Amino acid sequence: MKKYAIVGCGRLGTALARYMADAGYSPAGFASRGLASAKRAAAVSGSDAPVSLLPWEVTPGADIVMITTPDGAIRETAEKIAEYQGVKKDTVVLHCSGAHASTELEALRRCGAKTGSLHPLQSFAAENVEKNPFVGIMAAVEGEPEAVKTARSLAENLGAGPFEIQTDKKMLYHASAVVASNYMVTLMNLALQLIIASGVPASRGFAILKPLVQGTLSNIERAGIPGALTGPIARGDVETVRDHISEISAKAPTRLELYRLIGKHTIEIAEARGDLTGEAAGELKKLLSEPDR
Ligand SMILES: NC(=O)c1ccc[n+]([C@@H]2O[C@H](COP(=O)([O-])OP(=O)(O)OC[C@H]3O[C@@H](n4cnc5c(N)ncnc54)[C@H](OP(=O)(O)O)[C@@H]3O)[C@@H](O)[C@H]2O)c1
Structure with a gap:
Protein backbone atom coordinates (compact mmCIF):
# COMPACT_ATOMS: atom_id res chain seq x y z
CA MET A 1 0.00 0.00 0.00
CA LYS A 2 1.53 3.35 -1.03
CA LYS A 3 1.99 5.93 1.72
CA TYR A 4 1.18 9.59 1.16
CA ALA A 5 1.95 12.86 2.93
CA ILE A 6 0.10 16.14 2.44
CA VAL A 7 1.95 19.46 2.81
CA GLY A 8 -0.52 22.38 2.92
CA CYS A 9 -3.84 21.23 4.39
CA GLY A 10 -6.31 23.71 2.88
CA ARG A 11 -9.18 23.13 0.47
CA LEU A 12 -7.47 20.73 -1.92
CA GLY A 13 -5.09 19.19 0.62
CA THR A 14 -7.98 18.24 2.90
CA ALA A 15 -9.94 16.68 0.03
CA LEU A 16 -6.84 14.68 -0.96
CA ALA A 17 -6.30 13.64 2.67
CA ARG A 18 -9.78 12.12 2.75
CA TYR A 19 -10.09 10.63 -0.74
CA MET A 20 -6.55 9.27 -1.07
CA ALA A 21 -7.26 7.33 2.14
CA ASP A 22 -10.60 6.15 0.69
CA ALA A 23 -8.77 5.11 -2.50
CA GLY A 24 -6.45 2.79 -0.56
CA TYR A 25 -3.39 5.00 0.01
CA SER A 26 -2.04 4.98 3.54
CA PRO A 27 -1.50 8.31 5.39
CA ALA A 28 2.14 8.96 6.38
CA GLY A 29 1.61 12.45 7.80
CA PHE A 30 0.21 15.92 7.38
CA ALA A 31 1.99 19.28 7.56
CA SER A 32 0.59 22.77 7.29
CA ARG A 33 1.31 26.34 8.28
CA GLY A 34 -1.01 25.87 11.28
CA LEU A 35 -1.42 22.66 13.29
CA ALA A 36 -5.22 22.94 13.32
CA SER A 37 -5.36 22.43 9.53
CA ALA A 38 -2.96 19.48 9.67
CA LYS A 39 -5.02 17.88 12.46
CA ARG A 40 -8.24 18.37 10.50
CA ALA A 41 -6.65 16.65 7.47
CA ALA A 42 -5.48 13.75 9.65
CA ALA A 43 -8.98 13.45 11.09
CA VAL A 44 -10.72 13.34 7.71
CA SER A 45 -8.22 10.70 6.55
CA GLY A 46 -9.41 8.59 9.49
CA SER A 47 -5.87 8.04 10.75
CA ASP A 48 -3.63 8.97 13.63
CA ALA A 49 -0.70 9.70 11.29
CA PRO A 50 1.72 12.38 12.57
CA VAL A 51 1.00 16.08 12.09
CA SER A 52 3.61 18.84 12.05
CA LEU A 53 4.37 22.42 11.17
CA LEU A 54 7.56 21.19 9.51
CA PRO A 55 6.95 19.34 6.22
CA TRP A 56 10.26 17.43 6.40
CA GLU A 57 9.08 15.76 9.61
CA VAL A 58 6.21 14.01 7.82
CA THR A 59 7.51 13.52 4.27
CA PRO A 60 10.33 10.94 4.81
CA GLY A 61 7.84 8.14 5.43
CA ALA A 62 5.87 8.80 2.24
CA ASP A 63 6.05 7.22 -1.22
CA ILE A 64 3.94 10.10 -2.60
CA VAL A 65 4.20 13.69 -1.29
CA MET A 66 1.45 16.08 -2.33
CA ILE A 67 2.44 19.76 -1.99
CA THR A 68 -0.86 21.65 -1.79
CA THR A 69 0.32 24.97 -0.40
CA PRO A 70 -0.72 28.14 -2.28
CA ASP A 71 1.10 28.40 -5.63
CA GLY A 72 3.51 31.06 -4.34
CA ALA A 73 4.79 28.77 -1.56
CA ILE A 74 5.42 25.61 -3.62
CA ARG A 75 9.02 26.36 -4.69
CA GLU A 76 10.11 27.48 -1.23
CA THR A 77 8.42 24.48 0.41
CA ALA A 78 10.21 22.12 -2.00
CA GLU A 79 13.53 23.85 -1.28
CA LYS A 80 13.03 23.50 2.48
CA ILE A 81 12.13 19.80 2.24
CA ALA A 82 15.23 19.30 0.06
CA GLU A 83 17.43 21.22 2.50
CA TYR A 84 16.37 18.90 5.34
CA GLN A 85 16.64 15.82 3.07
CA GLY A 86 12.97 15.13 3.68
CA VAL A 87 12.40 12.65 0.85
CA LYS A 88 13.66 9.16 0.06
CA LYS A 89 15.21 8.53 -3.35
CA ASP A 90 12.43 7.83 -5.88
CA THR A 91 9.68 9.36 -3.73
CA VAL A 92 7.14 10.90 -6.09
CA VAL A 93 6.47 14.55 -5.26
CA LEU A 94 3.52 16.24 -6.95
CA HIS A 95 2.14 19.75 -6.64
CA CYS A 96 -1.36 20.66 -7.77
CA SER A 97 -1.00 24.11 -9.29
CA GLY A 98 -2.59 24.68 -12.69
CA ALA A 99 -0.37 27.59 -13.70
CA HIS A 100 3.01 26.26 -12.60
CA ALA A 101 4.88 23.26 -13.93
CA SER A 102 6.78 20.54 -12.10
CA THR A 103 9.95 22.63 -12.53
CA GLU A 104 8.89 24.37 -9.27
CA LEU A 105 10.07 21.16 -7.58
CA GLU A 106 13.58 21.28 -9.07
CA ALA A 107 15.28 21.23 -5.63
CA LEU A 108 13.60 17.90 -4.82
CA ARG A 109 14.40 16.47 -8.26
CA ARG A 110 18.07 17.17 -7.49
CA CYS A 111 17.64 15.12 -4.27
CA GLY A 112 16.52 12.07 -6.26
CA ALA A 113 12.74 12.54 -5.96
CA LYS A 114 10.58 12.05 -9.07
CA THR A 115 8.72 15.29 -9.61
CA GLY A 116 5.49 16.12 -11.38
CA SER A 117 2.24 18.00 -11.12
CA LEU A 118 -1.37 16.89 -10.99
CA HIS A 119 -3.93 19.63 -11.58
CA PRO A 120 -7.53 18.62 -10.90
CA LEU A 121 -9.92 20.68 -13.04
CA GLN A 122 -12.34 21.33 -10.24
CA SER A 123 -13.19 24.20 -7.92
CA PHE A 124 -12.52 23.16 -4.31
CA ALA A 125 -14.40 25.85 -2.48
CA ALA A 126 -14.25 24.67 1.15
CA GLU A 127 -12.64 22.06 3.34
CA ASN A 128 -16.02 20.33 3.45
CA VAL A 129 -15.29 16.92 1.95
CA GLU A 130 -18.60 15.10 2.30
CA LYS A 131 -18.87 14.33 -1.44
CA ASN A 132 -15.91 13.11 -3.51
CA PRO A 133 -15.04 16.15 -5.67
CA PHE A 134 -12.67 14.14 -7.90
CA VAL A 135 -15.26 11.80 -9.40
CA GLY A 136 -15.84 12.48 -13.09
CA ILE A 137 -13.46 15.44 -13.38
CA MET A 138 -10.36 15.68 -15.57
CA ALA A 139 -6.84 16.10 -14.20
CA ALA A 140 -3.79 17.41 -16.09
CA VAL A 141 -0.54 15.62 -15.33
CA GLU A 142 3.04 16.38 -16.38
CA GLY A 143 6.58 15.85 -15.16
CA GLU A 144 9.15 13.07 -15.03
CA PRO A 145 7.90 9.73 -16.44
CA GLU A 146 7.74 7.94 -13.05
CA ALA A 147 5.86 10.92 -11.54
CA VAL A 148 3.43 11.03 -14.47
CA LYS A 149 2.76 7.30 -14.08
CA THR A 150 2.02 7.74 -10.35
CA ALA A 151 -0.07 10.88 -10.95
CA ARG A 152 -2.12 9.08 -13.62
CA SER A 153 -2.94 6.16 -11.38
CA LEU A 154 -3.65 8.48 -8.44
CA ALA A 155 -6.11 10.50 -10.57
CA GLU A 156 -7.80 7.29 -11.74
CA ASN A 157 -7.99 5.88 -8.20
CA LEU A 158 -9.63 9.13 -7.03
CA GLY A 159 -12.25 8.78 -9.78
CA ALA A 160 -10.83 11.43 -12.15
CA GLY A 161 -9.71 11.17 -15.78
CA PRO A 162 -6.02 11.99 -16.22
CA PHE A 163 -4.56 13.53 -19.38
CA GLU A 164 -0.98 14.50 -20.09
CA ILE A 165 0.24 17.98 -21.01
CA GLN A 166 3.68 19.26 -22.00
CA THR A 167 5.70 20.80 -19.18
CA ASP A 168 6.76 23.86 -21.22
CA LYS A 169 3.17 24.52 -22.42
CA LYS A 170 1.49 24.33 -19.04
CA MET A 171 0.79 28.08 -18.88
CA LEU A 172 -1.22 27.91 -22.14
N1 LIG B 1 -9.01 25.30 -4.56
C1 LIG B 1 -9.09 24.92 -5.83
O1 LIG B 1 -10.16 25.00 -6.43
C2 LIG B 1 -7.89 24.35 -6.55
C3 LIG B 1 -8.14 23.65 -7.75
C4 LIG B 1 -7.06 23.08 -8.43
C5 LIG B 1 -5.78 23.27 -7.94
N2 LIG B 1 -5.58 23.98 -6.79
C6 LIG B 1 -4.20 24.14 -6.33
O2 LIG B 1 -4.06 23.52 -5.07
C7 LIG B 1 -3.10 24.21 -4.29
C8 LIG B 1 -3.74 24.60 -2.98
O3 LIG B 1 -4.84 25.42 -3.22
P1 LIG B 1 -6.03 25.57 -2.16
O4 LIG B 1 -7.12 26.28 -2.85
O5 LIG B 1 -6.28 24.27 -1.50
O6 LIG B 1 -5.35 26.58 -1.15
P2 LIG B 1 -5.75 26.92 0.36
O7 LIG B 1 -7.14 26.47 0.66
O8 LIG B 1 -5.35 28.32 0.59
O9 LIG B 1 -4.80 25.94 1.17
C9 LIG B 1 -3.44 26.09 1.21
C10 LIG B 1 -2.96 25.56 2.56
O10 LIG B 1 -1.55 25.65 2.56
C11 LIG B 1 -1.13 26.01 3.85
N3 LIG B 1 0.11 26.77 3.70
C12 LIG B 1 0.27 28.05 3.31
N4 LIG B 1 1.57 28.35 3.23
C13 LIG B 1 2.24 27.22 3.62
C14 LIG B 1 3.60 26.89 3.77
N5 LIG B 1 4.54 27.78 3.49
N6 LIG B 1 3.90 25.63 4.19
C15 LIG B 1 2.95 24.71 4.46
N7 LIG B 1 1.62 24.98 4.32
C16 LIG B 1 1.29 26.21 3.91
C17 LIG B 1 -2.24 26.81 4.49
O11 LIG B 1 -2.17 26.36 5.80
P3 LIG B 1 -2.97 26.71 7.12
O12 LIG B 1 -4.41 26.41 6.82
O13 LIG B 1 -2.37 25.76 8.06
O14 LIG B 1 -2.71 28.16 7.39
C18 LIG B 1 -3.48 26.37 3.73
O15 LIG B 1 -4.30 25.54 4.48
C19 LIG B 1 -2.63 25.40 -5.14
O16 LIG B 1 -1.46 25.04 -5.83
C20 LIG B 1 -3.78 25.59 -6.11
O17 LIG B 1 -3.37 26.19 -7.32
C21 LIG B 1 -6.59 24.52 -6.08
Whole structure:
Protein backbone atom coordinates (compact mmCIF):
# COMPACT_ATOMS: atom_id res chain seq x y z
CA MET A 1 0.00 0.00 0.00
CA LYS A 2 1.53 3.35 -1.03
CA LYS A 3 1.99 5.93 1.72
CA TYR A 4 1.18 9.59 1.16
CA ALA A 5 1.95 12.86 2.93
CA ILE A 6 0.10 16.14 2.44
CA VAL A 7 1.95 19.46 2.81
CA GLY A 8 -0.52 22.38 2.92
CA CYS A 9 -3.84 21.23 4.39
CA GLY A 10 -6.31 23.71 2.88
CA ARG A 11 -9.18 23.13 0.47
CA LEU A 12 -7.47 20.73 -1.92
CA GLY A 13 -5.09 19.19 0.62
CA THR A 14 -7.98 18.24 2.90
CA ALA A 15 -9.94 16.68 0.03
CA LEU A 16 -6.84 14.68 -0.96
CA ALA A 17 -6.30 13.64 2.67
CA ARG A 18 -9.78 12.12 2.75
CA TYR A 19 -10.09 10.63 -0.74
CA MET A 20 -6.55 9.27 -1.07
CA ALA A 21 -7.26 7.33 2.14
CA ASP A 22 -10.60 6.15 0.69
CA ALA A 23 -8.77 5.11 -2.50
CA GLY A 24 -6.45 2.79 -0.56
CA TYR A 25 -3.39 5.00 0.01
CA SER A 26 -2.04 4.98 3.54
CA PRO A 27 -1.50 8.31 5.39
CA ALA A 28 2.14 8.96 6.38
CA GLY A 29 1.61 12.45 7.80
CA PHE A 30 0.21 15.92 7.38
CA ALA A 31 1.99 19.28 7.56
CA SER A 32 0.59 22.77 7.29
CA ARG A 33 1.31 26.34 8.28
CA GLY A 34 -1.01 25.87 11.28
CA LEU A 35 -1.42 22.66 13.29
CA ALA A 36 -5.22 22.94 13.32
CA SER A 37 -5.36 22.43 9.53
CA ALA A 38 -2.96 19.48 9.67
CA LYS A 39 -5.02 17.88 12.46
CA ARG A 40 -8.24 18.37 10.50
CA ALA A 41 -6.65 16.65 7.47
CA ALA A 42 -5.48 13.75 9.65
CA ALA A 43 -8.98 13.45 11.09
CA VAL A 44 -10.72 13.34 7.71
CA SER A 45 -8.22 10.70 6.55
CA GLY A 46 -9.41 8.59 9.49
CA SER A 47 -5.87 8.04 10.75
CA ASP A 48 -3.63 8.97 13.63
CA ALA A 49 -0.70 9.70 11.29
CA PRO A 50 1.72 12.38 12.57
CA VAL A 51 1.00 16.08 12.09
CA SER A 52 3.61 18.84 12.05
CA LEU A 53 4.37 22.42 11.17
CA LEU A 54 7.56 21.19 9.51
CA PRO A 55 6.95 19.34 6.22
CA TRP A 56 10.26 17.43 6.40
CA GLU A 57 9.08 15.76 9.61
CA VAL A 58 6.21 14.01 7.82
CA THR A 59 7.51 13.52 4.27
CA PRO A 60 10.33 10.94 4.81
CA GLY A 61 7.84 8.14 5.43
CA ALA A 62 5.87 8.80 2.24
CA ASP A 63 6.05 7.22 -1.22
CA ILE A 64 3.94 10.10 -2.60
CA VAL A 65 4.20 13.69 -1.29
CA MET A 66 1.45 16.08 -2.33
CA ILE A 67 2.44 19.76 -1.99
CA THR A 68 -0.86 21.65 -1.79
CA THR A 69 0.32 24.97 -0.40
CA PRO A 70 -0.72 28.14 -2.28
CA ASP A 71 1.10 28.40 -5.63
CA GLY A 72 3.51 31.06 -4.34
CA ALA A 73 4.79 28.77 -1.56
CA ILE A 74 5.42 25.61 -3.62
CA ARG A 75 9.02 26.36 -4.69
CA GLU A 76 10.11 27.48 -1.23
CA THR A 77 8.42 24.48 0.41
CA ALA A 78 10.21 22.12 -2.00
CA GLU A 79 13.53 23.85 -1.28
CA LYS A 80 13.03 23.50 2.48
CA ILE A 81 12.13 19.80 2.24
CA ALA A 82 15.23 19.30 0.06
CA GLU A 83 17.43 21.22 2.50
CA TYR A 84 16.37 18.90 5.34
CA GLN A 85 16.64 15.82 3.07
CA GLY A 86 12.97 15.13 3.68
CA VAL A 87 12.40 12.65 0.85
CA LYS A 88 13.66 9.16 0.06
CA LYS A 89 15.21 8.53 -3.35
CA ASP A 90 12.43 7.83 -5.88
CA THR A 91 9.68 9.36 -3.73
CA VAL A 92 7.14 10.90 -6.09
CA VAL A 93 6.47 14.55 -5.26
CA LEU A 94 3.52 16.24 -6.95
CA HIS A 95 2.14 19.75 -6.64
CA CYS A 96 -1.36 20.66 -7.77
CA SER A 97 -1.00 24.11 -9.29
CA GLY A 98 -2.59 24.68 -12.69
CA ALA A 99 -0.37 27.59 -13.70
CA HIS A 100 3.01 26.26 -12.60
CA ALA A 101 4.88 23.26 -13.93
CA SER A 102 6.78 20.54 -12.10
CA THR A 103 9.95 22.63 -12.53
CA GLU A 104 8.89 24.37 -9.27
CA LEU A 105 10.07 21.16 -7.58
CA GLU A 106 13.58 21.28 -9.07
CA ALA A 107 15.28 21.23 -5.63
CA LEU A 108 13.60 17.90 -4.82
CA ARG A 109 14.40 16.47 -8.26
CA ARG A 110 18.07 17.17 -7.49
CA CYS A 111 17.64 15.12 -4.27
CA GLY A 112 16.52 12.07 -6.26
CA ALA A 113 12.74 12.54 -5.96
CA LYS A 114 10.58 12.05 -9.07
CA THR A 115 8.72 15.29 -9.61
CA GLY A 116 5.49 16.12 -11.38
CA SER A 117 2.24 18.00 -11.12
CA LEU A 118 -1.37 16.89 -10.99
CA HIS A 119 -3.93 19.63 -11.58
CA PRO A 120 -7.53 18.62 -10.90
CA LEU A 121 -9.92 20.68 -13.04
CA GLN A 122 -12.34 21.33 -10.24
CA SER A 123 -13.19 24.20 -7.92
CA PHE A 124 -12.52 23.16 -4.31
CA ALA A 125 -14.40 25.85 -2.48
CA ALA A 126 -14.25 24.67 1.15
CA GLU A 127 -12.64 22.06 3.34
CA ASN A 128 -16.02 20.33 3.45
CA VAL A 129 -15.29 16.92 1.95
CA GLU A 130 -18.60 15.10 2.30
CA LYS A 131 -18.87 14.33 -1.44
CA ASN A 132 -15.91 13.11 -3.51
CA PRO A 133 -15.04 16.15 -5.67
CA PHE A 134 -12.67 14.14 -7.90
CA VAL A 135 -15.26 11.80 -9.40
CA GLY A 136 -15.84 12.48 -13.09
CA ILE A 137 -13.46 15.44 -13.38
CA MET A 138 -10.36 15.68 -15.57
CA ALA A 139 -6.84 16.10 -14.20
CA ALA A 140 -3.79 17.41 -16.09
CA VAL A 141 -0.54 15.62 -15.33
CA GLU A 142 3.04 16.38 -16.38
CA GLY A 143 6.58 15.85 -15.16
CA GLU A 144 9.15 13.07 -15.03
CA PRO A 145 7.90 9.73 -16.44
CA GLU A 146 7.74 7.94 -13.05
CA ALA A 147 5.86 10.92 -11.54
CA VAL A 148 3.43 11.03 -14.47
CA LYS A 149 2.76 7.30 -14.08
CA THR A 150 2.02 7.74 -10.35
CA ALA A 151 -0.07 10.88 -10.95
CA ARG A 152 -2.12 9.08 -13.62
CA SER A 153 -2.94 6.16 -11.38
CA LEU A 154 -3.65 8.48 -8.44
CA ALA A 155 -6.11 10.50 -10.57
CA GLU A 156 -7.80 7.29 -11.74
CA ASN A 157 -7.99 5.88 -8.20
CA LEU A 158 -9.63 9.13 -7.03
CA GLY A 159 -12.25 8.78 -9.78
CA ALA A 160 -10.83 11.43 -12.15
CA GLY A 161 -9.71 11.17 -15.78
CA PRO A 162 -6.02 11.99 -16.22
CA PHE A 163 -4.56 13.53 -19.38
CA GLU A 164 -0.98 14.50 -20.09
CA ILE A 165 0.24 17.98 -21.01
CA GLN A 166 3.68 19.26 -22.00
CA THR A 167 5.70 20.80 -19.18
CA ASP A 168 6.76 23.86 -21.22
CA LYS A 169 3.17 24.52 -22.42
CA LYS A 170 1.49 24.33 -19.04
CA MET A 171 0.79 28.08 -18.88
CA LEU A 172 -1.22 27.91 -22.14
CA TYR A 173 -3.20 24.97 -20.78
CA HIS A 174 -3.94 27.04 -17.68
CA ALA A 175 -5.00 30.05 -19.78
CA SER A 176 -7.47 27.75 -21.55
CA ALA A 177 -8.93 26.60 -18.22
CA VAL A 178 -9.24 30.21 -17.07
CA VAL A 179 -11.16 31.15 -20.23
CA ALA A 180 -13.45 28.09 -20.00
CA SER A 181 -14.26 28.68 -16.34
CA ASN A 182 -13.61 32.28 -15.26
CA TYR A 183 -14.40 34.04 -18.54
CA MET A 184 -17.58 32.00 -18.80
CA VAL A 185 -18.61 33.78 -15.60
CA THR A 186 -17.84 37.14 -17.23
CA LEU A 187 -19.83 36.20 -20.34
CA MET A 188 -22.82 35.13 -18.23
CA ASN A 189 -22.54 38.40 -16.33
CA LEU A 190 -22.86 40.31 -19.61
CA ALA A 191 -25.87 38.22 -20.66
CA LEU A 192 -27.52 38.73 -17.27
CA GLN A 193 -26.96 42.47 -17.28
CA LEU A 194 -28.53 42.75 -20.71
CA ILE A 195 -31.57 40.61 -19.83
CA ILE A 196 -32.10 42.65 -16.64
CA ALA A 197 -31.79 45.87 -18.71
CA SER A 198 -34.55 44.41 -20.93
CA GLY A 199 -36.91 44.36 -17.92
CA VAL A 200 -36.66 40.73 -16.78
CA PRO A 201 -36.45 40.57 -12.95
CA ALA A 202 -32.91 39.86 -11.76
CA SER A 203 -34.18 36.86 -9.78
CA ARG A 204 -35.35 35.15 -13.00
CA GLY A 205 -32.47 36.01 -15.34
CA PHE A 206 -30.32 32.95 -14.74
CA ALA A 207 -33.18 30.43 -14.87
CA ILE A 208 -34.30 31.89 -18.21
CA LEU A 209 -30.83 31.78 -19.79
CA LYS A 210 -29.70 28.43 -18.33
CA PRO A 211 -31.48 26.08 -20.82
CA LEU A 212 -30.11 28.19 -23.69
CA VAL A 213 -26.56 27.91 -22.34
CA GLN A 214 -26.92 24.17 -21.75
CA GLY A 215 -28.32 23.69 -25.27
CA THR A 216 -25.37 25.62 -26.72
CA LEU A 217 -22.87 23.46 -24.80
CA SER A 218 -24.60 20.33 -26.13
CA ASN A 219 -24.49 21.74 -29.66
CA ILE A 220 -20.74 22.43 -29.35
CA GLU A 221 -20.22 18.87 -28.12
CA ARG A 222 -22.37 17.40 -30.93
CA ALA A 223 -21.63 19.71 -33.88
CA GLY A 224 -18.34 21.36 -32.85
CA ILE A 225 -17.27 24.93 -33.58
CA PRO A 226 -18.33 26.47 -35.97
CA GLY A 227 -21.27 24.05 -36.40
CA ALA A 228 -22.83 25.20 -33.11
CA LEU A 229 -22.92 28.90 -34.01
CA THR A 230 -26.39 30.35 -34.67
CA GLY A 231 -27.84 33.88 -34.45
CA PRO A 232 -27.55 37.16 -36.31
CA ILE A 233 -23.79 37.11 -36.95
CA ALA A 234 -23.94 33.55 -38.34
CA ARG A 235 -26.86 34.65 -40.58
CA GLY A 236 -25.19 37.88 -41.68
CA ASP A 237 -28.13 39.84 -40.25
CA VAL A 238 -26.48 43.27 -40.18
CA GLU A 239 -29.65 45.17 -39.23
CA THR A 240 -30.22 43.17 -36.03
CA VAL A 241 -26.63 43.67 -34.90
CA ARG A 242 -26.97 47.41 -35.67
CA ASP A 243 -30.14 47.52 -33.51
CA HIS A 244 -28.40 45.66 -30.67
CA ILE A 245 -25.60 48.22 -30.69
CA SER A 246 -27.98 51.13 -30.70
CA GLU A 247 -30.06 49.72 -27.79
CA ILE A 248 -27.06 48.68 -25.69
CA SER A 249 -25.52 52.07 -26.32
CA ALA A 250 -28.69 53.75 -24.99
CA LYS A 251 -29.61 51.41 -22.10
CA ALA A 252 -26.40 49.61 -21.00
CA PRO A 253 -23.53 51.63 -22.49
CA THR A 254 -20.81 50.16 -20.27
CA ARG A 255 -21.57 46.72 -21.78
CA LEU A 256 -21.03 47.80 -25.39
CA GLU A 257 -17.27 47.34 -25.60
CA LEU A 258 -17.46 43.68 -24.57
CA TYR A 259 -20.46 43.01 -26.84
CA ARG A 260 -18.51 44.43 -29.79
CA LEU A 261 -15.28 42.59 -28.97
CA ILE A 262 -16.95 39.19 -28.70
CA GLY A 263 -19.00 39.97 -31.81
CA LYS A 264 -15.81 40.64 -33.80
CA HIS A 265 -14.41 37.25 -32.84
CA THR A 266 -17.77 35.64 -33.62
CA ILE A 267 -17.45 36.87 -37.24
CA GLU A 268 -14.32 34.72 -37.64
CA ILE A 269 -16.32 31.65 -36.58
CA ALA A 270 -19.23 32.57 -38.89
CA GLU A 271 -16.78 32.95 -41.79
CA ALA A 272 -15.34 29.53 -41.02
CA ARG A 273 -18.89 28.10 -41.37
CA GLY A 274 -18.84 29.42 -44.94
CA ASP A 275 -22.38 30.88 -45.00
CA LEU A 276 -21.51 34.50 -44.15
CA THR A 277 -21.13 36.46 -47.39
CA GLY A 278 -18.17 38.76 -47.94
CA GLU A 279 -20.39 41.85 -48.07
CA ALA A 280 -22.26 41.08 -44.83
CA ALA A 281 -19.02 40.13 -43.11
CA GLY A 282 -17.47 43.46 -44.13
CA GLU A 283 -20.51 45.40 -42.84
CA LEU A 284 -20.48 43.50 -39.55
CA LYS A 285 -16.75 44.09 -39.08
CA LYS A 286 -17.23 47.85 -39.55
CA LEU A 287 -20.24 47.93 -37.25
CA LEU A 288 -18.50 46.05 -34.48
CA SER A 289 -15.24 48.02 -34.81
CA GLU A 290 -16.46 51.61 -35.04
CA PRO A 291 -17.80 53.03 -31.80
CA ASP A 292 -19.81 55.77 -33.57
CA ARG A 293 -21.85 53.57 -35.91
N1 LIG B 1 -9.01 25.30 -4.56
C1 LIG B 1 -9.09 24.92 -5.83
O1 LIG B 1 -10.16 25.00 -6.43
C2 LIG B 1 -7.89 24.35 -6.55
C3 LIG B 1 -8.14 23.65 -7.75
C4 LIG B 1 -7.06 23.08 -8.43
C5 LIG B 1 -5.78 23.27 -7.94
N2 LIG B 1 -5.58 23.98 -6.79
C6 LIG B 1 -4.20 24.14 -6.33
O2 LIG B 1 -4.06 23.52 -5.07
C7 LIG B 1 -3.10 24.21 -4.29
C8 LIG B 1 -3.74 24.60 -2.98
O3 LIG B 1 -4.84 25.42 -3.22
P1 LIG B 1 -6.03 25.57 -2.16
O4 LIG B 1 -7.12 26.28 -2.85
O5 LIG B 1 -6.28 24.27 -1.50
O6 LIG B 1 -5.35 26.58 -1.15
P2 LIG B 1 -5.75 26.92 0.36
O7 LIG B 1 -7.14 26.47 0.66
O8 LIG B 1 -5.35 28.32 0.59
O9 LIG B 1 -4.80 25.94 1.17
C9 LIG B 1 -3.44 26.09 1.21
C10 LIG B 1 -2.96 25.56 2.56
O10 LIG B 1 -1.55 25.65 2.56
C11 LIG B 1 -1.13 26.01 3.85
N3 LIG B 1 0.11 26.77 3.70
C12 LIG B 1 0.27 28.05 3.31
N4 LIG B 1 1.57 28.35 3.23
C13 LIG B 1 2.24 27.22 3.62
C14 LIG B 1 3.60 26.89 3.77
N5 LIG B 1 4.54 27.78 3.49
N6 LIG B 1 3.90 25.63 4.19
C15 LIG B 1 2.95 24.71 4.46
N7 LIG B 1 1.62 24.98 4.32
C16 LIG B 1 1.29 26.21 3.91
C17 LIG B 1 -2.24 26.81 4.49
O11 LIG B 1 -2.17 26.36 5.80
P3 LIG B 1 -2.97 26.71 7.12
O12 LIG B 1 -4.41 26.41 6.82
O13 LIG B 1 -2.37 25.76 8.06
O14 LIG B 1 -2.71 28.16 7.39
C18 LIG B 1 -3.48 26.37 3.73
O15 LIG B 1 -4.30 25.54 4.48
C19 LIG B 1 -2.63 25.40 -5.14
O16 LIG B 1 -1.46 25.04 -5.83
C20 LIG B 1 -3.78 25.59 -6.11
O17 LIG B 1 -3.37 26.19 -7.32
C21 LIG B 1 -6.59 24.52 -6.08
